[in-house]
Amino acid sequence: MADASSSSHGDLKLTRVTKSFGDFTAVDDLTLTIPEGSFFALLGPSGCGKTTTLRMIAGLEEPTAGSIHIGTTDITTKKPYQRPVNTVFQNYALFPHLSIFENVAFGLRRRGVKDVKEQVDKVLKLVELPHLSERKPTQLSGGQQQRIALARAIVNRPALLLLDEPLGALDLKLRRQMQIELKWIQTEVGLTFVHVTHDQEEAMTMADTIAVMNEGRIEQMGSPAELYESPRTAFVANFLGQSNLIRGEVSSSDADQSIVEVHGQKIAIVKARNRAAGKSILVGIRPEKIRISLPNDPCTGNVLTGGIVSDVSFVGVSTQYVVEMPWKQDLMVFEQNDGGTPTLRPGDPVSLSWNAPFTFGLDGSEDVNAGSEVDDPA
Amino acid sequence: MSTVPIPTLPVSKRISRWFGRNLIRIYAVLGFTYLFVPVFYTIAFSFNNAGKSNLVWKGFTLSNWANPCGAPDVCAALGNSLKIGVIATTAATILGTLIAFAIGRHRFRGRATTNLLIFLPMATPEVVLGSSLLAMFLAFRINPGVWPTVAAHVMFCISFVVVTVKARIASLDPRLEQAAMDLYANERETFRRVTLPLVMPGIAGAALLAFSLSFDDFIITNFNSGTMNTFPKFVYTSAARGIPAQANVIGSSMFLIALVIVAAGQLVNRKKAR
Numbered sequence: 081m082a083d084a085s086s087s088s089h090g091d092l093k094l095t096r097v098t099k100s101f102g103d104f105t106a107v108d109d110l111t112l113t114i115p116e117g118s119f120f121a122l123l124g125p126s127g128c129g130k131t132t133t134l135r136m137i138a139g140l141e142e143p144t145a146g147s148i149h150i151g152t153t154d155i156t157t158k159k160p161y162q163r164p165v166n167t168v169f170q171n172y173a174l175f176p177h178l179s180i181f182e183n184v185a186f187g188l189r190r191r192g193v194k195d196v197k198e199q200v201d202k203v204l205k206l207v208e209l210p211h212l213s214e215r216k217p218t219q220l221s222g223g224q225q226q227r228i229a230l231a232r233a234i235v236n237r238p239a240l241l242l243l244d245e246p247l248g249a250l251d252l253k254l255r256r257q258m259q260i261e262l263k264w265i266q267t268e269v270g271l272t273f274v275h276v277t278h279d280q281e282e283a284m285t286m287a288d289t290i291a292v293m294n295e296g297r298i299e300q301m302g303s304p305a306e307l308y309e310s311p312r313t314a315f316v317a318n319f320l321g322q323s324n325l326i327r328g329e330v331s332s333s334d335a336d337q338s339i340v341e342v343h344g345q346k347i348a349i350v351k352a353r354n355r356a357a358g359k360s361i362l363v364g365i366r367p368e369k370i371r372i373s374l375p376n377d378p379c380t381g382n383v384l385t386g387g388i389v390s391d392v393s394f395v396g397v398s399t400q401y402v403v404e405m406p407w408k409q410d411l412m413v414f415e416q417n418d419g420g421t422p423t424l425r426p427g428d429p430v431s432l433s434w435n436a437p438f439t440f441g442l443d444g445s446e447d448v449n450a451g452s453e454v455d456d457p458a
Numbered sequence: 459m460s461t462v463p464i465p466t467l468p469v470s471k472r473i474s475r476w477f478g479r480n481l482i483r484i485y486a487v488l489g490f491t492y493l494f495v496p497v498f499y500t501i502a503f504s505f506n507n508a509g510k511s512n513l514v515w516k517g518f519t520l521s522n523w524a525n526p527c528g529a530p531d532v533c534a535a536l537g538n539s540l541k542i543g544v545i546a547t548t549a550a551t552i553l554g555t556l557i558a559f560a561i562g563r564h565r566f567r568g569r570a571t572t573n574l575l576i577f578l579p580m581a582t583p584e585v586v587l588g589s590s591l592l593a594m595f596l597a598f599r600i601n602p603g604v605w606p607t608v609a610a611h612v613m614f615c616i617s618f619v620v621v622t623v624k625a626r627i628a629s630l631d632p633r634l635e636q637a638a639m640d641l642y643a644n645e646r647e648t649f650r651r652v653t654l655p656l657v658m659p660g661i662a663g664a665a666l667l668a669f670s671l672s673f674d675d676f677i678i679t680n681f682n683s684g685t686m687n688t689f690p691k692f693v694y695t696s697a698a699r700g701i702p703a704q705a706n707v708i709g710s711s712m713f714l715i716a717l718v719i720v721a722a723g724q725l726v727n728r729k730k731a732r
Contacts, residue, residue: 139639139640159639160636160639161640161643167636167637173636173637174637176634176656177655186643187642191642232641233641236641236642
């Protein structure tokens with residue numbers, strides 16, 4: 081039996097892992113290293129292969145090709161009960177016939193641990209539910225069940241804790257609270273957490289590193305800020321928050337920056353932030369980076385003129401504008417409600433401007449809408 | 459006196475409203491009456507000072523209950539029925555549960571066919587089953603008696619056990635077993651600690667059903683039991699001469715025992731849930 085407490089600690093390494101179900105390739109030649117002790121998120125829409133990846137790490141699916149290592153130990157073909165890996169299942173999967181205490185003690189008892197009572201009491205205290213140990217799972221609220229599922233997994237101190245959409249069944253307020261709590265518990269126990277989710281906000285709030293998955297492959301991996309500020313593909317740009325992507329042609333370049341012509345107007349882009357291989361380019365800018373102004377007001381940086389406000393929605397902290405450009409594309413603009421900009425109404429002519437370094441460039445062959453029409457539910 | 463008259467609904471409206479509110483209650487009372495009149499009749503006539511024939515009420519007595527084996531052969535027949543019931547139930551429950559797991563959990567060649575064949579004994583008329591079984595036993599030179607009867611009972615009980623247990627297995631969340639495996643339980647421990655306890659209510663229900671089917675069976679038993687008497691056979695044969703009140707005592711006892719078992723089960727469940 082696996083001794084989860086001492087053996088095979090280290091980074092999790094997936095090497096060229098592929099998983100096919102018949103003709104369908106769920107995970108396609110995936111190579112990934114998750115450093116020990118990190119909070120790692122696999123983020124992607126439903127059907128992108130993130131859950132299959134998690135199940136292969138847990139041992140509930142066997143890869144069609146490739147290998148999985150924890151430290152130097154090869155766990156590719158090991159049974160789930162032989163791995164130092166525990167899972168917090170979607171909808172928790174608590175044993176309905178056992179008390180909360182016995183649910184949490186389950187893994188300890190199977191491993192023949194001596195001080196079961198002490199360890200269970202300790203972990204129940206950590207999740208702040210020691211008073212519920214004699215109850216049955218069905219008598220607990222969703223949030224409480226979620227914490228017990230977490231306690232049942234971390235009490236074994238696995239090398240790796242897998243979380244499969246752990247907060248999906250909770251309402252928004254409780255989800256926010258649990259996000260903070262999960263992050264705190266991860267820091268407290270110091271285990272490696274691998275978190276699968278389709279909720280980009282959840283991934284950004286909790287994870288140190290996010291891998292964005294799409295169609296069985298990793299689109300981009302990095303810190304939340306890195307992914308947000310410098311997306312490398314249209315999918316990442318649209319799936320993580322919102323982006324305005326405008327088609328253009330690179331017209332001239334010097335050492336540091338390129339000038340891009342978009343529908344007759346000129347935009348500057350820092351060369352290091354341009355991922356386009358050729359001249360054809362998608363110019364990207366996040367909605368909150370854009371300043372909206374009346375046509376005659378002075379503007380600095382990159383400027384696009386000739387916009388008409390087509391929709392205004394007030395959402396409290398900000399006002400969101402939809403601006404139709406002369407080439408019939410709608411751009412999103414988020415303005416802080418800090419009194420700095422005049423209130424505009426649909427039909428008003430406006431100019432848009434932003435600091436040139438905020439601009440990012442994607443390859444012109446990409447689909448402008450990739451990742452933006454993905455349905456939300458898991 | 460100058461009280462303002464309270465406006466009242468016309469009588470017809472009030473009556474229809476009263477019916478609207480109480481219709482379900484009335485329906486329930488009628489339904490339960492229909493279901494339980496025969497049971498109460500059986501219990502009442504177990505206290506009849508009947509003498510030879512228990513057809514008309516001749517006065518109250520406790521002597522039938524004090525001496526349930528008073529009628530000749532009734533307790534020997536009951537003993538046979540209980541023995542056959544226990545053996546057939548045990549065998550059918552074990553075999554049926556194994557079949558239910560095979561069909562419910564594994565994909566194998568002929569699974570769909572097996573699924574269909576399991577239903578056949580339930581769909582075949584008992585008279586046909588009973589006579590065919592007798593013909594078969596005789597062809598193999600096996601004399602009718604206890605064991606051919608047990609074999610026949612196991613055969614028709616298995617179908618019901620499979621159907622009941624399979625339904626329970628189908629409703630089981632596969633993630634619970636995955637969670638057990640994830641928590642260091644190997645296949646055998648997962649089955650013992652998670653799968654079996656969760657399927658148990660289905661197995662217990664199937665066993666109760668099998669026992670009552672076996673205990674109650676007359677047609678198939680009559681063909682295959684030879685000279686051995688069972689309780690249903692006893693009642694049937696004595697119907698010609700007059701059924702003794704002891705039969706009512708035994709029937710009522712069975713009813714009360716079943717009632718106690720169900721009530722105890724409910725109580726245990728409620729305690730567990732607390």
